[in-house]
Amino acid sequence: MDKIQHKFINVQGLNLHIADTGKGPNVVVFLHGFPEIWYTWRHQMVAAANAGFRAIAPDYRGYGLSDPPTQPEKATFKDIINDLLAILDHLGISKVFLVAKDFGARPAYQFALLHPERVRGVVTMGVPFMPPGPSRFRDTLPEGFYIARWQEPGRAEADFGRLDAKTVVRNIYILFSRSEIPIAAENQEIMDLVDASTPLPPWFTEEDLAEYGALYEKSGFQTALQVPYRSFQEDNGVAENIVKVPALLIMGDQDYVFKFPGMEDYIRSGKVKQFVPDLEIVHLPEGTHFVHEQLPEQVNQLILTFLNKYV
Template identity: 80%
Template sequence: MDQVQHKFVQVQGLKHHVAEIGAGPKVVVFLHGFPEIWYSWRHQMICLAGAGFRAIAPDYRGYGLSDPPPVPEKTTFGDLISDLLAILDFLEITKVVLVAKDFGAKPAYMLALLHPDRVLGVVTMGVPFIPPGPSQYQKHLPEGFYISRWREPGRAEADFGRLDAKRVVRNIYILFSRSEIPIAAENQEIMDLVDQSIPLPPWFTEEDLATYGALYEKSGIPNGVTSSIQVLG
């Protein structure tokens, strides 16, 4: 972990945190999902650097050590694409391979479509490619589905506001490590679905939890939720 370097890039009117390791012309950019930050990719970054690649992982606006946008609920995937292009220009990087998961997949797809001259390849996990246009998938989701709930104005803020940041992150990783999709009953919130006696998944340590919790204490989880749900929508 000590090999990873950290810098701040001032673009799009915001200060963006960027983690980086390795050197050379072959560049891989990692795009995180929710509730993640650059730290989610640390193992892959170190591995690629050892194989001769330059690995970069930014924190999105409103996440980790990056500045929050002035109006988080108005954040769109277009903002994330613009941020990423501006960061690449600042770092004087012309072409990259994108590796993305969760809601980071949509900006990766769109960056490749809109700016094919900047993208050598795309690897995504968790979210399939959906052609641009009006989204219809929300109408097929149950009311208690976590995306449906968190899209309601103020619902995520109220749900998370009952707990500290570390407990919220813990609950989310337990929920998302299950095979079942998080769906709450009418009289429940998403955070109520977690039995506090359930341990963390074996691949997510207490040290990891402390790292995420500390960074979300700074950025605020509701900002991250609002931004990512808008992107998914």
Template identity: 75%
Template sequence: MDQIQHKFVDVGGLKLHVADIGTGPNVVVFLHGFPEIWYSWRHQMIALAAAGFRAIAPDYRGYGLSDPPPEPEKATFSDIVSDLRGMLHALDLSKVFLVGKDFGVRVGYLFATLHPERVLGIFTFGAPYMPPGSSQFYKYFPEGLYISRFQEPGRAEADFGRLDAKTVVRNIYILFSRSEAPIAEKNQEIMDLVDPSTPLPPWFTEEDLAAYAALYDKSGFQTALKVPYRSLGEEFNLADPIVKVPALVIVGGKDYSLKFRGVEDLIKSGKGKQYVPNLEITFIPEGTHFLQEQFPEQVNQLILDFLGKHF
């Protein structure tokens, strides 16, 4: 971890934090999800650097050590995609491999469709490529699902505000590590779904939790609730929605998100190849939503194998 360097790049007037390790022309950019941060890629960054790659993991605007946008309530996926392009320009990187997790999958695929000349390949976790016109899928979620609750202005802020950042992250890691999606009763809040005595997942240490807590103490959750949860309906007019670069999705067999409407079918039926023709799919049967932290050695090898075939 001491070998990972930390720097800030100026993108659109914001100082964005970037974690960076390794040298050379072969660059992999890691795109985090929620409640994650650059730190969630620590195992992969170290492994890739040891294998001769350069690994870069930014904090999105409003996350971790990056500056918040001037109006967090107006943040969008488009902003994140634009920031990624600006970051590559600031670091003088012409082409990279992208690795995305959770809503970072959407960021990665959007970038690959909008700027295909900048992407060599894309490796994602859990979530498949959602084809055009599918951005309204969230409307079918039950009212008590955490996504629905996080979309409601003020509700998650009040729920999280009863606790410190460390407890919020702790609760979300516990909830998202289960095979069932977190769904609250009508008069129940998402944070109340976790008994305070529940232990952390065995692969996530108190030291890890402290690292996350320190970052969210700094950033808060305002931008994180806007992107992704309150921006899911954002539409993109893609001239060409086909992702032509090599792609691999790795799926945990016990990831609760497989049970979202249409997700498992899109992954297992092969329909995803309609929009991502060079798609490969790999399952880790015991894997949950946090594969890269739960099974780092296995995931690292899958990434290195994928890079070895396409670099």
């Protein structure tokens, strides 16, 4: 971890934080999900650097050490894509591998669609490529479905606001490590789904939680609730949604995302390859939604094998 350097790049008037380690022309950019931050990639960044790659992990605007946008309620996925392009241009990097987790899969794939000449390949964990269009999940899951709750203006803010940032992150890590979709009862809030006595997952330490807590104490959750949860219907502005770069999807078989209506069939049947023809899918039987933190050695090996194949 002491090899990782931290710097700030000014993009559109905002100071965006990036973690950076390793050297050389072959660059991997890691895109986090929620409730994650650059730190979620600590194992993968060191492994990539030790294997001869340069590893970069930004905090999105409004996350962690990066400045928030002036109007967080208007933040979009396009901001992440534009910020990524600006970071690469600022650093003089022409082409990268993108490694993404959770909702980070969306900007990774959109960047590959919009700027294929800048992308060598895409690796995602927990979320496959999803074609644009209305989501089935809100219509087919109960009212207490966590995404539906977090899309409701003010509800998550009130729910999270009862707790400190560290406890919010703790609760979400516990919830998202389970194999069931977090769904609250009608008169229950999402944070109340986790009892205070519930232990952290064994692969996530109190020190890790303290790192996350400190970063979210700084940033809060306002931008994080807008992107991704309140921006899912955003038009990606791409006419043809066929990804033309090689890709790898790593799925933990205990990941609750598999329980989303139609998701398991979409992945296991290979329907996802209609949109990502050059896609390899790897299943890790014990893996949860945080497979890269839970099983870092296995995930690192899968990522490095992919990178070396297309470098």
